[in-house]
Amino acid sequence: MSLPKRIIKETERLVSDPVPGINAEPHDDNLRYFNVTIDGPSSSPYEGGKFKLELFLPEDYPMVAPKIRFLTKIYHPNIDRLGRICLDVLKANWSPALQIRTILLSIQALLGAPNPDDPLANDVAQAWKDNEVEAVKTAQAWTKEFAV
Amino acid sequence: MSDFDYNDNEAPYSDFEFSDQSFDDTEDNNDEIGYSSTDDGSAFDDDDIYGPRADTRKIYETDHKALTKTDLFDICQSLIDDAHSILSLPKDTIATLLQTFNWRRDNLIERYMEDPDKVLSTSGVIDKPTTFQFETAESGYMCYICCEDTPNMELLRLGCNHRACRSCFKYYTEQKINEEGTSKDLRCPNENCTFVIPDSAIKVLVTIDVYNKYKDLSLKSFVRSRNSIKWCPYPDCDSAVECLVRDYELKTTVPSVTCANGHSFCFGCSLEDHQPCLCALVKLWLQKSQDDSETANWIKANTKECSKCHAPIEKNGGCNHMKCKTCRHEFCWICMGDWIKHGQAYYNCSRYDDKDSKESREAISDSRHSLERYLHYFNRYANHEQSARLDKKTYIMVVKKSKVLQESIGMSWIQAQFLSQSFKILHQARKTLKWSYAFAYYLEKSHVTTIFEDNQSDLEFAVEQLSELFEMDASEIADRKVQLLDKCSYVGKRRIKLIEEAAKGLSAEEWKYVVDF
Numbered sequence: 001m002s003l004p005k006r007i008i009k010e011t012e013r014l015v016s017d018p019v020p021g022i023n024a025e026p027h028d029d030n031l032r033y034f035n036v037t038i039d040g041p042s043s044s045p046y047e048g049g050k051f052k053l054e055l056f057l058p059e060d061y062p063m064v065a066p067k068i069r070f071l072t073k074i075y076h077p078n079i080d081r082l083g084r085i086c087l088d089v090l091k092a093n094w095s096p097a098l099q100i101r102t103i104l105l106s107i108q109a110l111l112g113a114p115n116p117d118d119p120l121a122n123d124v125a126q127a128w129k130d131n132e133v134e135a136v137k138t139a140q141a142w143t144k145e146f147a148v
Numbered sequence: 149m150s151d152f153d154y155n156d157n158e159a160p161y162s163d164f165e166f167s168d169q170s171f172d173d174t175e176d177n178n179d180e181i182g183y184s185s186t187d188d189g190s191a192f193d194d195d196d197i198y199g200p201r202a203d204t205r206k207i208y209e210t211d212h213k214a215l216t217k218t219d220l221f222d223i224c225q226s227l228i229d230d231a232h233s234i235l236s237l238p239k240d241t242i243a244t245l246l247q248t249f250n251w252r253r254d255n256l257i258e259r260y261m262e263d264p265d266k267v268l269s270t271s272g273v274i275d276k277p278t279t280f281q282f283e284t285a286e287s288g289y290m291c292y293i294c295c296e297d298t299p300n301m302e303l304l305r306l307g308c309n310h311r312a313c314r315s316c317f318k319y320y321t322e323q324k325i326n327e328e329g330t331s332k333d334l335r336c337p338n339e340n341c342t343f344v345i346p347d348s349a350i351k352v353l354v355t356i357d358v359y360n361k362y363k364d365l366s367l368k369s370f371v372r373s374r375n376s377i378k379w380c381p382y383p384d385c386d387s388a389v390e391c392l393v394r395d396y397e398l399k400t401t402v403p404s405v406t407c408a409n410g411h412s413f414c415f416g417c418s419l420e421d422h423q424p425c426l427c428a429l430v431k432l433w434l435q436k437s438q439d440d441s442e443t444a445n446w447i448k449a450n451t452k453e454c455s456k457c458h459a460p461i462e463k464n465g466g467c468n469h470m471k472c473k474t475c476r477h478e479f480c481w482i483c484m485g486d487w488i489k490h491g492q493a494y495y496n497c498s499r500y501d502d503k504d505s506k507e508s509r510e511a512i513s514d515s516r517h518s519l520e521r522y523l524h525y526f527n528r529y530a531n532h533e534q535s536a537r538l539d540k541k542t543y544i545m546v547v548k549k550s551k552v553l554q555e556s557i558g559m560s561w562i563q564a565q566f567l568s569q570s571f572k573i574l575h576q577a578r579k580t581l582k583w584s585y586a587f588a589y590y591l592e593k594s595h596v597t598t599i600f601e602d603n604q605s606d607l608e609f610a611v612e613q614l615s616e617l618f619e620m621d622a623s624e625i626a627d628r629k630v631q632l633l634d635k636c637s638y639v640g641k642r643r644i645k646l647i648e649e650a651a652k653g654l655s656a657e658e659w660k661y662v663v664d665f
Contacts, residue, residue, distance in 0.1 A: 006295040062293055063323040096293040096312075096320060097339040 003031050006062060010100050022104045024055065032057040036068075036104060040147065041112040045139035046074070049147030053083075053107070055100065065094035066103060075135075075142040077116040077125035085110070086120035206644075208423060208651035210401060212391035212415065214408040215377065220367055220388060227253050235260055240346035241273045247332055247366065248272070250373040272335060272344035274307040280349040281305050282314065291316055293337060304353070308343035310336050318353045321345060325358050331365035380407035381418045391415040398427050400654045423580055424650030425587035428665040433586040437526055444519055444526075453516060455484050455508035484508045525589035532582035535615070539575050542618055546571050552622040559626065566629065570636040571618070577611050577643045584646060592660040596653055603649060607642040614639050 021039035036053040040046025052071040070083030078086040119125030128135040231242045248271040249256040260267045290297040291313040305311040336343040377390045387408040403415040416427040451460040457475040468481040478487035485508050550564040591597045614635045653659045
C-alpha cells in the first residue's frame, strides 16, 4: 500500500527542518513507525535525559491521533509504568490539523510542566502533590538512571 | 387485545393535564412544550396511536404512546420547526443548537433571548445564512489534511471559513460517525475550531448508510434527553414508547407498556412486563434470587442451625455430639437439644419429645421459617420462569398443529388462529403468575393478601389445565376446541382479575410490605 502524501510530506519536513531537541526517524521497513528521541527540557527534572519513544501512525491517520508511548522509564504524573501518555491532544482534542512535530512538542512541554491534577500514574501524582521537592528529586534520579 | 384499541378522538392523557409548568417543577430536564397539550399545535395530534383513553383505561393500565422511528423524527423536526419560527436562524443551525441544549427547546430560546452571541459560540454555530459551501481550489492551494495540491480540486468551506478538500471531509466525518459513534462532536477538523459541521453538509458528504447511522445516533441522543421516552428493550426493536409516569408513581403503579411492534415491557425499569410486582420489588427480588437462591437451597438441604446462635452447620462426619464453632454451644445433632442433658445416653439419642429439645427446635424454626418462606416463593417463581421458556417449544408445536389442522381437518387459516392466540394468553398468564410470586414474597400477611393468594392459586390451577390441553394431538384439539377456548377465556379473565385487584391495592396503598424500598 502506498503511503499517503501527508505522511511523506511530514516525514520529509521532520528530516529537512528538525525540531530542536526532538528527533524522529521512520523505520526502514515500516514508514508508519517512528523511533523518537526527546531531550528533557532545561530547568525541568528531566534535564539532561534523552527519552526514547515509539510512534505509530494508524491506518486512519490523520483523522485519528498517532499512537505514541515512552520506551524509557520516566517518573512523571501523566505517564504510566507502560509509558502511556495522558495528553488531551492525543485523545479528545486531536485535530487532523495537528502533526507529528506538534504532538512531539506538546509532549516535550508536558515534561516541562507536569500536571498532577489530571494524573495517569496515581501514585506518582500523589507523591507529586504530597511533597513536590521529593518527587522532583525522584524524577531527577530516574532521569540519571534510565535516560542518560 | 382490546386494551389497545385506539378509537378516541379527544385529548388523550386527560387525567394528566401536563402543562409545561407542572413538568418543569418536577423534572427540569423535561422540556415538554413541543408535544404537550393539544392546543398549542402539538406534534402529537395523530389520535390513532394514542394509548387507551383514561375513562376506558383499566386500573392496571398506564397511558402511553408507541412511537416508531418516523414518529421520533417528526417530533425532532417539529421542535426544530418551532424554534426556527421563533429564532429565525437556519434550520441546520437550530438543529445543532437543540442538540447542544439536549433538545430542551424552551431553555434554548430563553438563553438565546438573553445572550445570543454566547449561545451561538458555546454551541459551535455561527449566525450565517449559509453554513457550508463547495468551491474550487485556486492554484497553489494544498489541503492541510491530506497535503494534496491537485489543481481545481473540490473544497468544502464551512461557516467558520475553514476549508479542506471534499474527500478529507468525507473521510473525517465518516470516521467520526463509524468509529467513534458520535453525532454530537462533529466539529470542524481545524485545530481548536468548535464549529459544528451541519446536518445538511453531512448529508451531501457521506454515503447514505453512514448518514442513516448518523441520524440514528442523533435520535438516540434525543431519546436519552427525554425522561418520558424510552426505547423498547427487545433485541433489534427500534421503536420507542412515550409514557408520563414519574418516579414517585412507581410506588403505586406498574407501568406496563407496549411498543409499536407489540413488545410489552415495563416503562419504569425497562425489564419485561412484571405486573403485578412493583419495579422496586422486582429489583430487590432479582438481586436476592441471583445472590441467594442456590446458596439458600443448599443450606436448606445440607445444614442445620445451631439452636443458640443460628449459624448454619454442616455435619460432614463424626458423631452426634456437635460443638458450634461460632458460639461454642454443645448440642445433639439428632434432637438439637443441649448435649449436657443427654447424660449417659451418648450417641444414641432418644430424647426427641423432651421439653428442652423441643424448645431448641422451636428456636431454630423461626429463622428456618424465613428461609423456607423464601424458597416457597422462589421455587414457584422459578417454575413459571422455566415453564415460560418451555412454552416457546410448545409454541413451535402449536404452530405445527395449526398447520395440521388446516391441512388434514380442513380448518381455515382464520379458524386455526385460535391456537396461537390462546397460546399468547397462556404465556402472558405465566408471566403474571411468575411475578405475582415475587410480589407476594414481599407482602405482609393480611386479609387482602389472602384474597390475592386465592386469586393466584385459582389462576395457577387454570393455567396448568390450559397448558395440559396444549399437549393434545391435533385431531383431539379440533374436537375439544370449545373446551380450550373456554379455558382460555377463563385464564384471561382470572389474570385480569389478579392484576386488577393488585393494582387497586397499589393505587389505594393498601399493601403493606415486609421491606422498605
